[in-house]
Amino acid sequence: MDRIRNPFSPGAGSPPPELAGRDAVMEQAKVLFGRVLARRPEKSLLMTGLRGVGKTVLLNEMERMAQALGYRTILVEAHENKSLAVLLAPHLRRLLFELDRLAGAGNKVRRGIAVLKSFIGGIRVNVGDVEFGLDIEPERGAADSGDLEVDLPNLFMSVAEAAEERGAAVAILIDEIQYFNTTELSALIMAMHKMQQRQLPLVLVGAGLPILPGLAGESKSYAERLFSFPDVGPLPEPDTDKALRDPIEEAGEAIDADALQAIFRLTRGYPYFLQEWGYQAWNHAAASPISLQIVNETTDQVTRRLDENFFRVRFDRLTPREKQYLRAMAELGAGPHRSSDIADKLGAKITTLGPVRASLIKKGMVYSPSHGDMAFTVPLFDEFMRRVMPVFAPGARVSGGVHD
Ligand SMILES: Nc1ncnc2c1ncn2[C@@H]1O[C@H](COP(=O)(O)OP(=O)(O)O)[C@@H](O)[C@H]1O
Ligand SMILES: [Mg+2]
Structure with a gap:
């Protein structure tokens, strides 16, 4: 049939011709955006699910929805090696300058810029050429303690107050949230706690692999109260x-x-x-x-x-030891699997596998759905591992593959 008219769109983040089965989560986003505009409390959204289920597509749809409702939006994608602060600072700067151009009296936008300058000074990182242009001094002591769990909430407060003063609302959308470390996640959670307490017009929508099991203690209980975690599945x-x-x-x-x-x-x-x-x-x-x-x-x-x-693309980023670990998981089937069972398959002591497990988690190849369990983040990855490494030989060197 005519290839030019082919409606399908395989590819990361490619909008599908028909967004099937996602009405409930889209409705949840609509209610969230609507309620925050009306200054009513609502839980932020963190969509979690495996790779290829359509999280990025949903995040893009939600950004469009927020914009149609009048929100100013920031959409970013977290990376393995980029801090939350470095990721957000340039976008917050752009946003504050947009707010500055909106009509309205008051000095909260200028204060927001001063606090952002203080924040960037506090994290002491190079945010590229963050050129401020305006002659505003950083507000010393505002968000420069160096403790992200204190500074980020203060920064979000000043941004949200600036938006409120100009009659605007802000939606921050973050993809691949699992790449944040626990301090960054907890700082985000604390920041959203402040937004809710003060009923400020700033919402957060995140997407990524499941993160709740990785949070502990206070962060976890806050997260459960402040966020809803819709599961995006097959x-x-x-x-x-x-x-x-x-x-x-x-x-x-x-x-x-x-x-x-x-x-x-x-x-x-x-x-x-x-x-x-x-x-x-x-x-x-x-x-x-x-x-x-x-x-x-x-x-x-x-x-x-x-x-x-x-x-x-995911397989090629792995070391031989990591491949061997995943191949052992694949030998056990689709999963999740007990870490001890994987160790048994490899004929290794579970304690010696800590580092390889940690690096696989960091690379986003596996996650821990509950304590002591490991699962693939990519659906049907067990079948792929068996195709690409047909013979499972613990201890043997890894080479070759079906399409080499
Ligand atoms: N609801 C849906 N119905 C049909 N296809 C979808 C749906 N959501 C996503 N897709 C398709 O799935 C693929 C992966 O989407 P993506 O958002 O990149 O997933 P993720 O971010 O979860 O890895 C894309 O090709 C997209 O067109
Ligand atoms: Mg994605």
């Missing part, structure tokens, strides 16, 4: 069908019911995979309707594409 079969059928029919074509069933079975409803299957099946079909046979014929091609684009 789509149930009716939504998977809709995600595939609606775009095909909208393009004036058709797909058979048994073809849809097969795609659901192959993808388990994971959004990234179903975009890829939809895309390849469309291209492979000579004419409508897309049949079961077409789906079956594309399976090898789709698997190869997923291996190359979705799985392989």
Whole structure:
């Protein structure tokens, strides 16, 4: 069929032709934005889920929603090696300057800029060329203690007060929140606590791998009170069908019911995979309707594409020891698995595996859904590991792979 009209869009963050099965979480965001505009308390949102379920797509949708409601927005993506402060400072600066251009009296915007300057001085990092332009001195002592759990709440307060003074509201959207360390997460939580207490017009929406299990003590109980954690998961079969059928029919074509069933079975409803299957099946079909046979014929091609684009990029960043650890997990199946069972598979003592486990978590390859358990962050990664390393030989050197 005509490739140019192919509606499917596999790819990180690519907006799908049909955003299926996400009405409830979008509604939750709408209520959050609406209530904060009306100065009513509401829990911030932290969407968590595995890779490829559509978190980034949702975050982008929510940014658009916030803007349509009149919010000023900041959308950032956390990285393994970039601090929260460095990530946010330039965006907060831009925001304060936008607020400065809005009509309105008062000096809270200037104060916001002074506090931001103090904050940047306090963290003593190079935020690139943060050129302030305005002749404003940093407000000493405002947000420069060097303790992020104190400074970030103070900074958010002054930004939110500046916004309030100009009749504006701010939405901060952060992707890949799992890359923040516990101090940064706890500072964010404390900052949002201040926003709620003072009912200031600043909301936070985050997305990432599950983080709650990694928080401890006070941060955890605050987080549970201040945030709701909608779980973004695979789509149930009716939504998977809709995600595939609606775009095909909208393009004036058709797909058979048994073809849809097969795609659901192959993808388990994971959004990234179903975009890829939809895309390849469309291209492979000579004419409508897309049949079961077409789906079956594309399976090898789709698997190869997923291996190359979705799985392989993550695999290539691993050391041989890390690969071996993941291969042992794969030997046990989809998971989650007890750390002790993985150690047994490797014929190693559990205590010696601490460092490799920690580096895999840092790289976002695995996470701990509950104490003592490990799970893959990428759906169907166990199957990929068995494909790329067909033989599991604990202790042996790692090399080769199906597509090498
Ligand atoms: N609700 C949905 N229905 C159909 N496809 C979706 C849906 N959400 C996301 N996708 C598709 O899934 C893929 C991955 O989305 P992305 O937002 O990058 O996931 P994540 O951020 O969770 O890793 C994209 O190709 C996107 O088009
Ligand atoms: Mg993403």
